[in-house]
Amino acid sequence: MPTSIRQVYVPSFGDESHITIMTAPIADPAPKEVQIKVLCSGFGGSDIAMRLGKYPGQKDAPLVPGYCLVGRIHSLGTSCSKFKKGDLVAAMTKYDAHAELTNFDEKYVVPCPEGIDLEQAVAMVLDWSTAYGMTYRGAKIQKGSRVFIHGLSGAVGFAAFTFCKMQGAEVYGTASESKHERLKELGVTLPFVYTNKDWITAMQNLGGAHVVFDALGFDSYDESWRILAPKEGGHLVGLGGNLDVLNGNEPRNQYVGIAKLLAKGMVPFCPHKTSFYYIDKDQKTFEPEMKELFQLSLQGKIHAPIKKRLTLEEVPQAHKEFHKYRDIGSVVVKVAEDDGTGDLHATEFK
Template structure:
């Protein structure tokens, strides 16, 4: 038996004309699946890359996007008994979150503590969990280190900035000039990416202990150049957003990632890695649980740049990376009627 729902659909690779919101069927959840009534979905660069058709190993169109969600359990499939109807859950869904209902594997559902701000909690699943993994595991940032973050006013870049500061690091980075004042209020030091002043400034300080670079391609070469050689240091590459942000044609990540990792063949104190968050990673659930606790205790505040409605998903694609403001983008699917 199927139910008719509203959902976003990407019908092919290309411009925003390939994004629409339609009525469509959803079947009852299969064995080991749970049907979730979606409250909020995240919206990020992965949505844009999927629409462009350049996200690694993505589904063939048509498909419903939405990389993460928070919602309430609606129906359990056969042999699914971990949650009951109405339970609040989070999921790194990868697809299907931008819809009124989503059928998700039970093993990927994570309980969400009641009482959290659900908009902020949704941003933790992908944006902040990505940042947490890089700061805490990839770079192991510690007190007294110097850290450089590209895109400090973006969702992940902002999270890296805050989490690195919580570890006691001094944070520098790049951001749009319109957001420099807001970055300075955090106690961090922003530069403008395009003029490259940040390269000479960091080298005059003796280099940094960690760089987090979501731009990729030529930017990874520049970021590598500001790593300190006096102590162990690391460049953490992720994303590969440079063509998307500069309006260039889509480019394959295979060569730049290979080149990035090949830097490790040098005999020196500089290291490189490429970070990709995965819901099967052994650190994924513990890291998200830790972030929920930080939010509950008020140790982090998660800025939300804009919240779109489900019907506004095409507009979200049009306006991505425009306008001022800092933080994560969300899609509100439904009001939480249980609170």
């Protein structure tokens, strides 16, 4: 029987007026789906790009945004056997996490350990799993490597900084000047300002970077290429491409920029290589790495700074203000209180 839930809703693509909170029915889960009571979900540039209809490969409107979640199993489809009602779980849904309940294919749902901080857990699902995969697998950071990260104050950027330091790298990077003191408090020794370009000369004088993580994209790829280590060769890793969103501008199409990035690494006899890193729930590494991240969080070995805490009702306003947030780390949406049961209570969101 369909259940009425509150959800964020994008009826058509456009500016911030094209997003609202609405009550709508959700169908029972399909045979291979579980229905999850959402406790926390993530919020980021991908949600804004989807509202504008500019996220690569996204589906058409109408849609409910929300890329990742932590919640409890509310009900199960007839063919499900991996979980039981009330189990704490996490999922990278891409859509539908900004809602009280969501249906999702059971095979992509990851068990979440009891006792973990829910805000930390949801930060792991997309932001920190992206950073983990690209630093440990994508770039294979080595002890003593010089690593440069654009967007150190972002959720993925700070996570990448954390993992590179754990692997013994020397880490440099860019962030807006207003965030430098906070970054220094968190262990960054020398952040640069992207716009003044001092970082280019500084890194060249150091002998260049062995790895550059560039989440800005477009023109920034050419600048990042200039700071790769000329003698040893370097690896330029593109990801994200949220520069326009972060600046409050409408995002450009990323495909041309990514194609140019990859072409740079295909020149014969070039000492450098390029790649574009993305994370996908179908990757065989996704669930094992999620479980590893949950354990690292429980053990206190990693900690995600939380930039902003929202309620579901505040998500439309966050679409207007996201580029103005001045703190560091992930943005999380608290959707419901956790009573350990997975039941949906009529008093929630009132």
